[in-house]
Amino acid sequence: xxxxxxxxxxxxxxxxxxxxxxxxxxxxxxxxxxxxxxxxxxxxxxxxxxxxxxxxxxxxxxxxxxxxxxxxxxxxxxxxxxxxxxxxxxxxxxxxxxxxxxxxxxxxxxxxxxxxxxxxxxxxxxxxxxxx
Ligand SMILES: [Zn+2]
Numbered sequence: 001x002x003x004x005x006x007x008x009x010x011x012x013x014x015x016x017x018x019x020x021x022x023x024x025x026x027x028x029x030x031x032x033x034x035x036x037x038x039x040x041x042x043x044x045x046x047x048x049x050x051x052x053x054x055x056x057x058x059x060x061x062x063x064x065x066x067x068x069x070x071x072x073x074x075x076x077x078x079x080x081x082x083x084x085x086x087x088x089x090x091x092x093x094x095x096x097x098x099x100x101x102x103x104x105x106x107x108x109x110x111x112x113x114x115x116x117x118x119x120x121x122x123x124x125x126x127x128x129x130x131x132x
Contacts, residue, residue, distance in 0.1 A: 028089045035082040042075040 049068045056063030092101040093116065100111035108115050 028086070031082055031086050031089070035079065035086065038075055038078050038082060042072065042079065045072045045075060 045068055049065055049072065052065055052068065053063050055061075091104050093104050093106070094101060095109040095111060095114055095116070097114040098109060098112040100109055102110055102116070106116060
């Protein structure tokens with residue numbers, strides 16, 4: 001997880017230097033940014049919807065919210081789609097030797113055969129549990 005976070009934080013700086021092998025990894029960071037932007041757009045739409053409704057209520061006019069509700073639905077669909085894609089990424093681990101993506105829980109890299117040090121994470125958890 002730490003590596004992922006580092007990449008997201010440094011996505012802007014690394015975008016130009018990142019290798020082809022890490023393209024998918026970079027996609028993950030891009031997806032995160034896109035998701036945040038879409039969520040922010042959705043908030044703005046909700047705000048606009050509130051304003052339209054408020055003003056219509058005050059003036060007694062009919063609030064034409066059809067268009068904005070349609071765009072809210074589109075944004076919500078997009079958010080679900082992006083979250084699904086991000087969840088997909090989370091189910092993969094990156095091989096430190098060759099940068100290939102492997103399903104979480106794999107013992108060896110499908111690409112280069114390097115073994116994954118899955119045990120170290122479990123050891124950490126045990127250590128934390130003992131420390132408490
Ligand atoms: Zn590998």
